[in-house]
Amino acid sequence: KQEVTQIPAALSVPEGENLVLNCSFTDSAIYNLQWFRQDPGKGLTSLLLIQSSQREQTSGRLNASLDKSSGRSTLYIAASQPGDSATYLCAVIFRASGGSYIPTFGRGTSLIVHP
């Protein structure tokens, strides 16, 4: 069974720090990987999508990298702000048997940025 693991499960940091959130997966045969943010009681908001042929994607203070050979993706958040407080989820699209591409989610990293 393909699995997606996110470490750490929770993180509390002071405002201004640069952060690295990790996502690891058990099967290197991935199609793409997507990072999401979820605020309490809300749905998921897409942050970055990395295709399997790409090494990284950037959006503002966010940078996501992908290393298929080691089964890892990292989400880098520069100069963290209290508004970044949320749960960050990683979703990996594996190529399942029969050619179906099924998204598998990690359990997320709960981030608190305090002033």
Next chain:
Amino acid sequence: NAGVTQTPKFQVLKTGQSMTLQCAQDMNHNSMYWYRQDPGMGLRLIYYSASEGTTDKGEVPNGYNVSRLNKREFSLRLESAAPSQTSVYFCASSESLGAGGYTFGSGTRLTVV
């Protein structure tokens, strides 16, 4: 606003009752999904529809049925609700299966007593 709309937002059912969760997207996406989210378990795929007219089981399909009514709408039905189905349910869509770029609805919080 373009996106995925889920109804209802909250629901309380008694054990054994049935209900249908509705989902509609207006982005002309081909693929749609139903997930449940439970504390400590993360998001788990219940059913998905790669395109209009097709549906497939995900990781946790037992106790649920789905209907892809048309390209826009994908409903989830609980025929006989059980307390174990207490959860937050999310509908999502994407341009095609595996394309990524998922858009999620705001969720339905379901409690079965």
